[in-house]
Structures are given as C-alpha cells and as structure tokens.
Amino acid sequence: MQRTSDINIIETRALPSPAALLAELPKTETQADFVTRARHEINQLIFTADKRFLFVVGPCSIHDLDAGREYARRLAALARQVADRVTIAMRVYFEKPRTTVGWKGLIMDPHLDGSHDIAAGLRLARAFLRDVLDLGLPTATELLDPITPQYIADLVCWSAIGARTTESQTHRQMASGLSMPLGFKNGTDGSIGSAINAIRAAAQPQTFLGINVEGAASALVTRGNPHCHIVLRGGSAGPNYAPEHIARTEQLLAKAGLPKSILVDCSHDNSAKQPERQPEVLRAVLAQIVAGNTSLMGAMIESNLAAGNQPFPQPKDQLRYGVSITDGCIDWSATEALVHEIHAALAPRFA
Template identity: 30%
Template structure:
C-alpha cells in the first residue's frame, strides 16, 4: 500500500477549544460579515478589495503587512471594504514548492501538519486582534474548513478545485461568501454550475458524518483569466467579458449575481506590476455600464511588503516566496486611487 498514515492530527473541535475566538473578536467578525453580505446582496454599493500576499509565509511579516493595510483600510472605509488575504494553503500546479503555512508553518523546515493547523488558526486570530480585519483564505482541502469556519469572512475556491464535488457541496454549507474561480480552461459554465451547486441544499458525507447543508446564497464567480492549449495566458477582465458574464448569469437560477475580478494570475499573465492597470480598467468598465457595476463587487490583488518574489530562504523581509506580488508603496497608492475613482 502506497498511502501511509503518519500520525493523527487534532480534530477541529480540539484546535478551536485550544485557540478560541473570544467574544470581542466574534463581535468584530459578525459586524464585518453583515457588511460584506450587504455588498453581495446589493444593499451596499461599497467596493471590495481582497488583497494580500499570494501565500502567508512568515507570521511577523504577514502581520506587519496587515497592520499597514488596516491603516489604509480605515482611510477608505466609506467606499472600499478591505478583506485581507491570509492564504494558508497554496495549490501547486505540479505538486512541488511551498504548499503554505498549514503544510509548513516554517517554510524553511520540514512539513508539520499538527503545528500547521495550530499556526494558521493562531495567526488568523492574532490578525483580527491587532487589525480589526477578518480575512479571506482559500479552501484548498475541504477538511481544512472546520479549523477556520468561525474565523473567516470570505472563502475562495481555486481554479483547480472548482469542478470538485466535495468543494461545491461543502461551499453550500458555508455562511460567508464563497468565490468560485473559473477553471484554467476559462469555461464560464463550469464556474456558474459550481455556483448553482453551492447555492443549493445538499446531503452528503463530510468528516465521517452524514451532513446536510442549507445552501449558500452568497456563492459567486471569480474571474482569474485562463490558459490556452499552448499555455498562453488569456485575460477575462475586459468589458466584453464582464458583459458576457452578466448575460450568462441570466441563464442560471442564481440569487445575488456577483463577480470578483482577480487582477493577477492569468489575467495579468503573472506580471504582478500590471495589477494596478487592470484594476483601473475594471473600475472604468463599472463606470461605463450599470449592469457591470452591479455585477462586479470587487477585485483581488496579490500584494506584500516588497515587489516580486524570491526563493525560500531568500532573506528579503516581506517578499513573496510563491507568486510575485505588488509591493507595499504601490499597493497603498492603488487603494487610495481606487477610493478616489468610486
């Protein structure tokens, strides 16, 4: 047998009991969740910025970044609602490379999932306590969700997971917005069908139980660009793409039609410094069409303290060890300019 059970990991209940969310932090999350819900249902016209490192790596630099972000978020809060990216799981196209803090709480050390589940929960809680911001994370594995279900304000389903039945059904039991990315093929039908599944009620096996879900009315689309057969990036953030998605939404029985546009990945061709230009084009498209404005609720931006990326152990504080990110100075300017345009 090629699958070997190494050691048992503490249950979500055990981890939550050891590292609980106190009442003050629960109240912060409840208030933010209510405001985010209003944006997705159309009751609020604030614009969402889901922004932060490609992957959370070192706690000190991540929290440093988040404190800077919180200061800017306060300045623009009347127009822009900031949701920090604290992505603790990192999908890898070919399985190699840093897989995130859950896998390796110390990127320069060997994998340790027991310390990993503790580290990601402690960091998310510390981030709320120090900044007042509740975060987004990617649900790379459905088994991870219960460890953070009382903490996260936004969940993303990646391009390689969006067709997975377990991700779709688990998303239907989540009570915060879940963004379904288009697959790497770019197929809108796959993404929209994932939203249909997530908004519906289901009964299925989950973590050793027969589980039932209520459906998630806040499940929505994320446009992240696609890849051609030859491996060329094909963007899907242009005005015509947004209009097409608005029309496609009309063919599906979905409530709260909404879209977040990922300014990086295949939309930028992983050219991190193109993200501000792409965000500006999205904002222009929203000004040009009420239909697009009502559909596009926000953007995703990958940013950290320093521009670009580096290998693990590269030694540059606050520089991504996965995909390249927009540096802090450019990030701050982007957020302030974003608010001016809304």
C-alpha cells in the same frame, strides 16, 4: 494474507480534533461579533445596491508570520482611511494548490523545511487569523482541503474556491456548508460555465463525507450556501475582465437565474502572470464602474511588503523579509497608492 490497503502509506500522524484546537485557541466574543458583521457587510456589497467596493488584497501566501502581521497592521490603518467607499479584506492564504509539486502552504508545511507538521500549521493559521481580526480587518482565504474549514472557518469572513477545484464535487459540497460569502473562480481554461454550475450546486442542500468537530468521520448534511458569486481570473485563452467579457458573464449569470455579482482577480491570467500589471487590470475594472457598470462589485490583488517573489526552497535565514515565496506581488507603496486611487475613482458613485 496479502496486504491490500495503505501499501503506499508510510506514516500516520494523529491531529488534534477541531474541537480541541478551537478550545486551545478560542475566538473571543469580540472576534465572533466582528466576523458576523464583516460577513454581513461583504454580503451587502455583493448582493445589494450597496455602492462600496470589495477589495481583497494581501500576500499570495502567508509564510512569515512577522511579515504578515506587519502587512496586516499597515493594511488595517489604510482600510480605516477609505472605509466610506471601500471595504478591504486581507488575503490570508494558508493553502496553495500546486500544478505539480512545491510548497503547499503554511498549514501543510509551517516550518518551510518539508517536515509537514500539520498540527503546528493549523495552530499557527488559527492564531494568525485571530491577530488579523483583532486589528479590525476582515479575513479572506482560499479553502483547498475539505477538512481545513473545521479548524479555521469560524475566523474567515470571505473565502474562495480556486480555478483548479471549482469543478470538484467535493469542493462544491464543502462550499454548500460554509458560513461565509464565497467566490468560485472560473476554470483554468477560462470557462465561466464551471463556476456558474458550482454556484448553483453550492446553493443546494448537500450530504457528503467529512469530519465533525470531534474529528469523527461523519455524513455532513447542509442547507446550502446562498452567498456565492463568481470570480473572473482569466484563463489559458487570455484575460476576461474587458467590457465584452463582463457582459458575457452577466448574460450567463442571468440565464442561470443568478445575481449579476462579479469580482475580478487581477492576478493570474488576467495579468498574464505579471504582478506589476495588476494595477492595469484594476484600473480597467474601475473604468467600467465609473462608466455605469453595476455588476462589478470588487477585485483582488496579490500584494506584499516588497515586490516580486523569491525562489523557494532555500534556507529560511536567506529568505528576504516581506517577499513572496509563491506568486509575485506588488509592493506596499504601490498597494497604498492603488487603494487611494480606488477611493478617488469611486467618488462619483457617492456624490
């Protein structure tokens, strides 16, 4: 009989079930309590009159666990200094969408050598999230593969759906079953409507194909996630963080019957993909808040120990410590100064 399936599959590697990995690397009661509190606090910032600012900041992607932990320790100490006005969540990004090809993140290729040891990647990702939570720092990530959340979502305080996947029915369904507040980014063309439609879809009950904690194929039935909001990241037509863009987004959200809660991603097309311009975008957002805007509740910036990025692939022993291998970042000193600038700028809101 002619073979008609798996013609292009050359290997199938079994993975541990989510239940097995969660048992191997369980969350502690303290971690569970912290995740619950952090999610609640972030929801308050997004959906109520809470005046604190949500700042999602950290490396474009985690590739070096030692550098990532050093960054997390520094950020946790900084977060405590500004907690009265700013809630900081660390970008802990393990999955990277690629336009064509490239390194797909720590979960998919943890050894950075093309071996794609996904089982090891899942273990490393889960262990790293636990380390960040133990520092008292909320975790933030972008969820790309719809199976990944079963392995790590219980340790995530805020998540995002990226511009490439906001229009995906699969990701809208996945978001409807997630337990944390979540931001949908506008489309790569800058379209706001796709993100608004995604928020509305994710808020509804959904049934979709997935896996359960035992790893068995299942029909997953959700109650809907009411804690979704929009993330503006610019698009092919240019940036979308200026007052006129914010006003237009507010109008579209109101027309859809959704809360006017907007987070600005200062990277990507909002900074013309020039990482050093991210602070400029953030200052423009802060200026609108100081002028009285109440819809802008947060921002996101890509930051690392050192500035810029470095070519990859290259031998691991030649990689520079604390430098991104994906998108370029601002360095730690610029990040620290920016956090204090945010804190100072928000002072009038708390007078």
